[in-house]
Amino acid sequence: MRTRTERRERLVPHTVDGQTELVPEPYDIEVPIPPRDWDHIVLIAALGIVGAGLLIVVVWSTASIGELLVRTDVAAVVAYGAATGFSLGWIVCMALEWLARYDPVRVRRPRKAGHVFLAADMAAVCVHGWVADSLKVGIIGAVLSGGAKALWTLLLDHQAAPLDPRTQQWVNIRRGKIGGRLALAASLRQLGRVEKQALALEGALRSMPDASPDEQPNPADGPDAAVLPMARTPLTTKDAVRTAWDSGLRDEDQIRRAASGALGKAISPDTVSRYVRALKVGA
Template structure:
């Protein structure tokens, strides 16, 4: 039996104190995984074939386009033909657990592969060697076919119920991600509304806009001003609104919280929320 040397932690006591120390030990070596070796070899072959296909297609299509444009632009456009279907194939691999999402990149990859093959064949015809054009076009087909076989082999088969379960999990995760910008937009809107109301209250209190009529008491609220109801927002929400409107001082934030919530907040609570916002860890 083949063995290999590894380390194992064993207790060792010196002067009444025990520590775990690494000790070399011989353990049975696992058998060689020929399946993994073969798969790695096939993947390497597919990578070499893909590289050769990109080089050949770029050279052929670039030489064809060079008849009309300068060579740097021609070869820059030529490499797009193969990179397009390669990118579609990569997206198809990423969607391997969702067959519905993998259909579009698979079909798009086939269309882009046909366009690349037609361009290579056209170069052979223009050069006067249509046989070489057909053979060159087959190189791209062989590269994509080989990669399709490799990727399909590594795609685990899933039954319909498992695929439906995975789609449900992805839908939940997608909904959570979609709510992030929605919440940010809502917070910005709430902050703008709160800032506008605070500005209106400030102008009203100073008597610079819409003063009380002579028949109204000085302490009566104006009917046209929509004041924030006390208790409509929490201290944390009010601190967040003050922060979004540009308030950075703890005392100013406390005064704003008192105005919005209708009660004096704890200075320590306001300072803690402001500290979290400065550190960028407040939710």
């Protein structure tokens, strides 16, 4: 058995002038070297080969389909950018297959969608070969895409380890409970945000003057034509902050938004803090 030397440390007592302390002391130890994990090495090599093949397929498909789209007088940047969507579609579906490899039910949809995107990609490559008077080259390019997809499917099937029915049901129940907690947390956060907006709006509406339905404008030639109307007192910043405070708002940021909405202009946080401190002292 092969071994290797490793440097480690241990605490040993050391006494100086009658005072004992634990100090680190280095020492060497021989540990066995585990044998090479050839299964893991082969798997990594297979992943590298499949990844390199996917890169080649994406470049080939993008070049072929991009040249096909350029024939329609589309800008080259737009044409080649759109061409990447044919390959990236089924590659993204393969990534989703990998994430759902332990659940045979969830893996079906991305696998079917990947086949659809792959068929569109292969058809576009064949059309380009036919338009360019080289149908054989187009078919070869389409076979490359199909081969990359087949290799990935084989690799995925090798890595997938479907659970037994009862364990799969347990996982589904746990996933549902955790998903419900996430959904509830997101809903509560959304409700909290809407409630803050409602409080701010209510505070702004309370600060607005009430229009009397019975109030009618005086005619120009009426008995009160010579009476000048009294100018309304404009709402001050202090009044707006007090109104927001009286409406039940206590957070300074909420008070500032409500008062700014009532005044129609922004109020500085320092001003709001000063008035809030005065209101707290008065309370």
